[in-house]
Amino acid sequence: MITNTLPFIITFLNIGITLILIWYWYNLSKKEEILNKFLEKKEKKAIKVLEDAEKRAIKKIENAELFTKEIKKEAKEVIKKALENLKNLNQKHYEQILKEYKSNQKDVLQKLKNQNLQVISNFANTLNKDTVQIKKDALKSVSEAIKKSQKEIEEYKQRVKEEFKQELFARIDQIVLKVLPKNISPEEHQQIVEDALEEAKSLGFFK
């Protein structure tokens, strides 16, 4: 009975641990989503700040009377480029954060999974060992029971044979003892009796 329930216990534990992992993964995904939104918001805000800065810089350049048209154009290009670089840097920074976060999350999940797998594996090994032992014991018991039964059957067969033999001998005895007197002549009977009386004498029966 124990042998039959063990696989069910292992399966049940596996399902439980899988459910915990799914729940954990689901929570992490939710956190990731929140983080994504947060980062996106921050990124947008940063871009807006940079864009505002760009607009203000360009406006100041246009209003500057000292700059020639070419200088103004060049200055605008430099500012745009610088801001573009900033935007890129900013984006890369956020992407890096996200990447690290995902990597960490993946590591944590993998670690957790490995740990759980190890626990399950250990538990399963222990159960397997127990199951094997239980199976061995059960086989031993069954084997012993079979041997005992075989022995009992052999003894029974022997007893029946013996009883049959006894019965057969008894029948033969009956026949022999019935037939024998009829096949002995009165003279032979007489002689047997006389011999028997001599035997009785030698045994000291008549003293």
Next chain:
Amino acid sequence: MVPYFINTKEELENLIQKLEKLQKSQYDLKNNWEQALNEIFTQQEKEYIKTYSKNYKDNTNAVTKLINYLQKARVVNITLAWQPTIKQQLKIAQKIKSLIKEGVINIYYNPDIAGGIVLEYKGKYLDLSLKNKYEAKL
């Protein structure tokens, strides 16, 4: 001594009955002794009784003593598997009497013993039947 011609218990009882008959008869055992014996007993029996009574002055007393004596005679019970002829019976009886010195045999017939003899004497029992020997060999 038990008469030589009495071999079986049956013969012995028959003789005792005759003696008791004599004892109870109306004969005057002093004056009509010979007549009484002739009436009741065979020649062998008469001779035996006469020989026995010689030791006694009174015939009545002799008969009483003889009855008592014969009643105490030893008996060997034997069982045979076949019914012997008179001649065989006599031979067996004489053989046994020679072994016990004095007494009679009492014969039983039992075909189940197959052959041989079963003896009972002085409270002892000995089975020398073929059945017993056959079973002992198995």
